[in-house]
Amino acid sequence: MGRSPCCEKEHTNKGAWTKEEDERLIAHIKVHGEGCWRSLPKAAGLQRCGKSCRLRWINYLRPDLKRGNFSDNEDELIIKLHSLLGNKWSMIAARLPGRTDNEIKNYWNTHIRRKLLSRGIDPLTHKPINNIDNVSNLTISFKNMQDKSIQEEISPIWNQQEELLRRQNHRCPDLNLDLCISPPSQDNKYLDNINVGKERTLMCFSCSSAGLQNREECQCYEPFLSISNNSVLVKYM
DNA sequence: AAAACGTACAACCGCGTAGAT
DNA sequence: GATCTACGCGGTTGTACGTTT
DSSP states (O other), X not given: OOXXXXXXXXXXXXXXXXXHHHHHHHHHHXXXXXOOTTTHHHHHTOXXXXXXXXXXXXXXXXXXXXXXXXXHHHXXXXXXXXXXXXXXXXXXXXXXXXXXXXXXXXXXXXXXXXHHHHTTBOTTTOSBGGGTTSOEEEEEESSSOOOXXXXXXXXXXXXXHHHXXXXXTOOXXXXXXXXXXXXXXXXXXXXXXXXXXXXXXXXXXXXXXXTOOSGGGOOSOOOEEEEOSSEEEEXXX
């Protein structure tokens, strides 16, 4: 049995919203609040799909939207968050007050992608285009951790790795998940410190999920994850 | 002036998922 | 556990507007 349509398409308007439709939607949400998008159009006297109402409100009509050009700080923050989260636009938007996922997605595709390309950086991998074979690193330090929201992103990955390690009869350390992100480290001493004695595993996200036990089995180009006592090192191979 | 082309962004579509039944 | 429903997300499309030829 197929999925039923979210609305009666033959009775709904499509395309650009009129001023009157905007006003009706705003007035209805002011009185009744957000939510129950399916029943909202009828209640508000709109011939629109509930999804369309939701999108219009979230992306355009919400009073807390910032609008206007992105600042340089916002640009850099988006780039950093994208390097960490990928195309998780809603997660990125959650860290930019007044900006929507749709707005950031559009801005990425029209501005930032080109900006990175002009810097010689691959917008997908965040690696130098002419240096694709080099290993680059992103170190996620467990020290001086502050950003709880980043912690929420990292902890599932961490938990996944921990579960795998448990299955491999590794001892589970006491986790301090008060995470923060540090810039890519070029400090060889630091890397040596991980590589000598403290490094516990090295595998890519996808292949470790699939149950592969060592990186030699991994033929893909996913980032590798290395867990030490006080940090996680992500290596882009 | 106007046609062709490029850009920006609002809006749509389909899918995944969580919660309800 | 199976099915249904609504919501939210990310990819894609449509189109208005600006620029170039």
